[in-house]
Amino acid sequence: MSNIIKEILKHLPEDKICDVVFEGANIVLYTKDREFLFDNGYVIKEVVDIFKKRIELRPDPSITVPHENAEKIIKTIIPEEAGVTQILFDKDRSRVIIEAEKPGLAIGKQGSLLRDIKMQTFWVPHIRRSPPIRSKLLENIRSVLYQKSEYRRKFLDKVGHRIYDGWIREKKHEWVRVTYLGSGRHVGRSCIFLQTPESRVLLDCGVDVAANDQEAYPFLDAPEFDIQQLDAVILSHAHLDHCGLIPYLYKFGYKGPVYCTAPTRDVAALLTLDFIKIMKSDGRDPIYETDDVKEMVMHTIPLGYEEVTDVTPDVRITLYNAGHNLGSSMVHLHIGNGLHNILYTGDMKFGRTNLLDPAVIDFPRLETLMIESTYGGKDNDQPPREEVEAVFVTKIKETLERRGRVLIPVLGVGRAQEIMMILESLIKRGDLEKMPIYIDGMVWDVTAIHSAYPEFLNSNVRKLIFHKNENPFLSDVFKEVGSQKERMQILEEKGPCVILATSGMMTGGPCVEYFKELAQSKRNTLIIVSYQSEGTLGRRLQRGDKEIIFPKGPNKSEVVNVEMEIVTLEGLSGHSSRKQLMAFVHKCEPRPKRVLINHGEVSRCLDFASSIHKSTGIETSCPRNLDAVRLK
Ligand SMILES: [Zn+2]
Numbered sequence: 217m218s219n220i221i222k223e224i225l226k227h228l229p230e231d232k233i234c235d236v237v238f239e240g241a242n243i244v245l246y247t248k249d250r251e252f253l254f255d256n257g258y259v260i261k262e263v264v265d266i267f268k269k270r271i272e273l274r275p276d277p278s279i280t281v282p283h284e285n286a287e288k289i290i291k292t293i294i295p296e297e298a299g300v301t302q303i304l305f306d307k308d309r310s311r312v313i314i315e316a317e318k319p320g321l322a323i324g325k326q327g328s329l330l331r332d333i334k335m336q337t338f339w340v341p342h343i344r345r346s347p348p349i350r351s352k353l354l355e356n357i358r359s360v361l362y363q364k365s366e367y368r369r370k371f372l373d374k375v376g377h378r379i380y381d382g383w384i385r386e387k388k389h390e391w392v393r394v395t396y397l398g399s400g401r402h403v404g405r406s407c408i409f410l411q412t413p414e415s416r417v418l419l420d421c422g423v424d425v426a427a428n429d430q431e432a433y434p435f436l437d438a439p440e441f442d443i444q445q446l447d448a449v450i451l452s453h454a455h456l457d458h459c460g461l462i463p464y465l466y467k468f469g470y471k472g473p474v475y476c477t478a479p480t481r482d483v484a485a486l487l488t489l490d491f492i493k494i495m496k497s498d499g500r501d502p503i504y505e506t507d508d509v510k511e512m513v514m515h516t517i518p519l520g521y522e523e524v525t526d527v528t529p530d531v532r533i534t535l536y537n538a539g540h541n542l543g544s545s546m547v548h549l550h551i552g553n554g555l556h557n558i559l560y561t562g563d564m565k566f567g568r569t570n571l572l573d574p575a576v577i578d579f580p581r582l583e584t585l586m587i588e589s590t591y592g593g594k595d596n597d598q599p600p601r602e603e604v605e606a607v608f609v610t611k612i613k614e615t616l617e618r619r620g621r622v623l624i625p626v627l628g629v630g631r632a633q634e635i636m637m638i639l640e641s642l643i644k645r646g647d648l649e650k651m652p653i654y655i656d657g658m659v660w661d662v663t664a665i666h667s668a669y670p671e672f673l674n675s676n677v678r679k680l681i682f683h684k685n686e687n688p689f690l691s692d693v694f695k696e697v698g699s700q701k702e703r704m705q706i707l708e709e710k711g712p713c714v715i716l717a718t719s720g721m722m723t724g725g726p727c728v729e730y731f732k733e734l735a736q737s738k739r740n741t742l743i744i745v746s747y748q749s750e751g752t753l754g755r756r757l758q759r760g761d762k763e764i765i766f767p768k769g770p771n772k773s774e775v776v777n778v779e780m781e782i783v784t785l786e787g788l789s790g791h792s793s794r795k796q797l798m799a800f801v802h803k804c805e806p807r808p809k810r811v812l813i814n815h816g817e818v819s820r821c822l823d824f825a826s827s828i829h830k831s832t833g834i835e836t837s838c839p840r841n842l843d844a845v846r847l848k
Pocket of ligand 1: 454540
């Protein structure tokens, strides 16, 4: 038994607690004593005050009311207006997850209904918002979490033991070191390996979807990296260049946790499942299978913003809003009880968007800042949003006037929903004529996840969803497209429309299918709103390539002549502009002593580094892949 548990038990009446387990860094006490559960004086509160940990008292699974009865009782307690859509029992942890359309009504005044449920069923209720847009995929993800309740209980307990059972490695000196396994002077395959004498932690593990096989994956063969020794993965946000290789870690024997926000977990599962599909449709062997994605979901420990959690005996993390896409986080790492503090920004937007609040700039302590530099070059400033949005509207109007169609490649998560917000409000205000906006495949599922987690959106959108019942994503201008047949129908109809489709850099996916059909007419327009990597179809079109050759089976190819208008709009990006990046470094509290720059093309990384140094005097560097940097 862990020392901390022994100590806690000393403060509790011996006969009341039948089991104590960890759930990650949290501690759960189980009791079979119904009275003690509801009336234990202040014993539990006192223990929490002494140990300063999240400690929860729960009914032992053996005293819970059987599922069927419990479900009946729950349905009589929660009013019908709450719109309960699903009740899932997490049986080995005595938790019941109740999905409701109006969570507030299901919770009751000051949680009164939750108390009633607990008292009558001995299940601990957790209310979740049911997504207003149904998504089969999202339902599957949620059920994976509760199907293997026993495994999950054991897994969370094991994670807790790693955190609390003391050091497993020898400590001769104190040091902190990071190795760039990917994203060094490069956009794509983000992966940074953090080591201390005790801990082995990965920050992101992505793929570069635009690169050839050799350069697509991080350097997991670096000598210091051993998958068997890995303690934790921390995922900043759900984009394939950050999460795309995590299922692969499970395929090769990793059994530890992934920490990220709940929407990041859900979207990462969607993206990686879609990635398998894309690999298959390209005739390649997928590098992992659906089961590996399930493993990732099952091993994910969701965290809220600014929730402090230990992940190993000497690493404590906190996620902060990064403003980049839904649930995106900057990771703050507090190492060795104050030895060193790092902020890893992941991808970050220091500016308000239609969907999200800007990235946070206040931190408890900070010595090393690890920052992205996608738009870090001197010439990477972006025009103000209003200006960009005005051009966006003009381009759409011009296209519609010449009876053409607009195609917008999107990453699926982030830009797509941002563009949906803009289009919806333009149509509502009457600035744009009403026409169908087609949302292809996965984008629709991701949109469903957006409306399931309004608490991660900015206050404007939240207000629309919570107070006015005007969820912009539910507008009838949006039409879901799910199959090849529906895609062909849209192309045959030839009416004016806007199509949002993946992939964001046109490296595959339905967007390329639409492009092949729409490219050959002058009437149509392609609007590029997100970053395009070197070598991708998107980048080639930006450069003005007029003849694109697609392979079509062995020894055959298809030539597409590009007649459509190609427009690039920089200011709608989910990344900070050069000015915003500089402002972030200047305003960051406390000021870091060192800045490491990654996630940018070589010239942009170097340019950003030298500008920071010139204006602040802070030591900067741009590690290359496989470079290791000692931070302390
Ligand atoms: Zn990103």
